[in-house]
Amino acid sequence: MSTSISHASRQRSSARRVIPGFGLTLGVTLLFVCLIILLPLSALFFQLGQLGFADYWRIISSDRTLAAFRVTISAALMATVFNACFGLLLAWVIVRYKFPGKRLLDALIDLPFALPTAVAGIALVALYDRNGWMGMLLAEMNIKVAYTWWGIAIAMTFTSVPFGVRTVQPVMESLKLDIEEAAQTLGARDIQVFRHIIFPQLWPSFIMGASLAFARSLGEFGAVIFIAGNMPYKTEIASLLIMIRLDEYDFPAASAIAGTLLLLALVVLVLANIATGRAGRHLSREAKGWQLQPCILRCAP
Amino acid sequence: MGLEIENVSKSYGSNLVLDAVDLDVQPGEFVALLGPSGSGKTTLLRIIAGLQFAEGGRLVMEGEDITGLEARLRRFGMVFQSYALFEHMSVADNTAFGLKMRPRGSRPSRSGIGERVKTLLDMAEIGHLAERYPSQLSGGQRQRVALARALAIEPRLLLLDEPFSALDTKIRKGLRSALRDLQRKVGISAILVTHDQEEAFEIADRIAVMSEGRIEQFGTAEELLRTPASPFVAEFLEGMANYENQGAGI
Ligand SMILES: Nc1ncnc2c1ncn2[C@@H]1O[C@H](COP(=O)(O)OP(=O)(O)OP(=O)(O)O)[C@@H](O)[C@H]1O
Ligand SMILES: [Mg+2]
Numbered sequence A: 001m002s003t004s005i006s007h008a009s010r011q012r013s014s015a016r017r018v019i020p021g022f023g024l025t026l027g028v029t030l031l032f033v034c035l036i037i038l039l040p041l042s043a044l045f046f047q048l049g050q051l052g053f054a055d056y057w058r059i060i061s062s063d064r065t066l067a068a069f070r071v072t073i074s075a076a077l078m079a080t081v082f083n084a085c086f087g088l089l090l091a092w093v094i095v096r097y098k099f100p101g102k103r104l105l106d107a108l109i110d111l112p113f114a115l116p117t118a119v120a121g122i123a124l125v126a127l128y129d130r131n132g133w134m135g136m137l138l139a140e141m142n143i144k145v146a147y148t149w150w151g152i153a154i155a156m157t158f159t160s161v162p163f164g165v166r167t168v169q170p171v172m173e174s175l176k177l178d179i180e181e182a183a184q185t186l187g188a189r190d191i192q193v194f195r196h197i198i199f200p201q202l203w204p205s206f207i208m209g210a211s212l213a214f215a216r217s218l219g220e221f222g223a224v225i226f227i228a229g230n231m232p233y234k235t236e237i238a239s240l241l242i243m244i245r246l247d248e249y250d251f252p253a254a255s256a257i258a259g260t261l262l263l264l265a266l267v268v269l270v271l272a273n274i275a276t277g278r279a280g281r282h283l284s285r286e287a288k289g290w291q292l293q294p295c296i297l298r299c300a301p
Numbered sequence B: 001m002g003l004e005i006e007n008v009s010k011s012y013g014s015n016l017v018l019d020a021v022d023l024d025v026q027p028g029e030f031v032a033l034l035g036p037s038g039s040g041k042t043t044l045l046r047i048i049a050g051l052q053f054a055e056g057g058r059l060v061m062e063g064e065d066i067t068g069l070e071a072r073l074r075r076f077g078m079v080f081q082s083y084a085l086f087e088h089m090s091v092a093d094n095t096a097f098g099l100k101m102r103p104r105g106s107r108p109s110r111s112g113i114g115e116r117v118k119t120l121l122d123m124a125e126i127g128h129l130a131e132r133y134p135s136q137l138s139g140g141q142r143q144r145v146a147l148a149r150a151l152a153i154e155p156r157l158l159l160l161d162e163p164f165s166a167l168d169t170k171i172r173k174g175l176r177s178a179l180r181d182l183q184r185k186v187g188i189s190a191i192l193v194t195h196d197q198e199e200a201f202e203i204a205d206r207i208a209v210m211s212e213g214r215i216e217q218f219g220t221a222e223e224l225l226r227t228p229a230s231p232f233v234a235e236f237l238e239g240m241a242n243y244e245n246q247g248a249g250i
Helices: A002-014 A022-050 A053-060 A063-096 A102-108 A117-128 A133-140 A149-173 A177-185 A190-219 A222-228 A238-247 A251-279 B041-049 B091-100 B110-123 B139-152 B169-186 B197-203 B221-226 B231-236 B240-245
Strands: B003-012 B015-025 B030-034 B056-061 B076-079 B157-161 B189-194 B206-211 B214-219
Touching (some): A022 A251, A053 A251, A063 A102, A063 A190, A177 A190, B030 B041, B169 B197, B206 B231, B214 B231
Parallel strands (some): B157 B189
Antiparallel strands (some): B206 B214
């Protein structure tokens, strides 16, 4: 992903441009980025700016806000870890095997995106409530999901499933089989082929998918609130707290929480971008300074 | 001893790709599989490597039946036309891969691996490129890496599927003699797939001429030219008569 970006920028400075229309397309793109992404964000930061640092700190470090962040981040982490691993598995099954219903499974993966999140939330409640199928089953085992932290984690998992699969899938499809065959003839077992040959190639997309899933889970609202229970200090997520503060006309508090959430998501995405950029560097022919390659990619014995 | 291929057959659906193929490779011998496109050379080589399996017939290596043995247990070094290098590993790590994948008991020490890699890369004349990544190499250099990597596992047999066909003539000739030298130095047997008569004649001890899934004739270059077993062989090697008259190679 980011390799292609850095590749393009390198070309821009050295080679003559071949594709026409660069000025116009870039202009329109930037305009839309400003209107649709940057303007609302700057409104948020303007609100935040009105707030002194002391006030900001007081809001953020209040017990209720901290609890909400703790719940949100921990549940999002859980959802992310699950979706990263599960997404890898799902993509693997879809790309590598032929089985009846494969197309259907492939189409189902996008469902969490297509479904209104509130619908997803209500469906999950119907399933995990005391009277729902899963709820009854789990109640017999003395496990409670609906209206607990687990409910939040499950709702977040549901809405971010596509990220885990769809980021890795195209890369997996483009893997060349002869590379794996070469590894086999060199004596590698299947598990070694995966660990040393396949996974390193998937790594950038894997990281990207995980961080997208995390960012999405942090801000998920519709799917979560129905199943969360929404008990302050226990099962209240950060985006619900924003909503509550807005209802109380406490705009500074709402924007402080929102800004923090946004910052968190941005930091994660930027870190992921840096990580994938590093991982892809050796693939570029022009890559200078290969002597400085980080050794994480070397095949450690 | 060496490798014996007995009666190997393979078909895709109703399309018979290998028809009762017999072949033997003596220890230290260099054999070329020569034939037009689609004659089944790659299929035969992949069956020998264990990447595909035959429907009938037997493969025997040094007296051991390896017909159903997995590729990773055969210890045959393979060099692919497309290089198939590990793009995310340096040249040195590519070369060390086979040794690093060995189970702990039979794996050389870290320094042992390092030394072996250095020796191999020097032999392949790419010692100075050890820290580079494959994307920073030329085609010829990449194929040298692929060769060093295949030799690192001390293979019992070296298999090459048109290793030089993506390279220009000059580099090809250089690599050809480098390959022959390396193979002699290491002293292993090798099978080279090619559709280039000159390449086969120059490098191989014996040549198997293939056509439509059968081996038409298997013998030294001299035998093929003096006594072609079928009109196909005679016709296929027509251009090579002059080659021998000039006294080049062999
Ligand atoms: N996976 C496959 N499915 C069906 N047919 C195949 C498959 N692989 C190869 N074939 C067929 O088997 C025959 C032999 O193919 P093979 O690749 O062994 O030829 P080759 O001698 O290596 O040719 P070339 O010199 O072009 O590489 C061809 O007719 C080809 O169409
Ligand atoms: Mg072929």
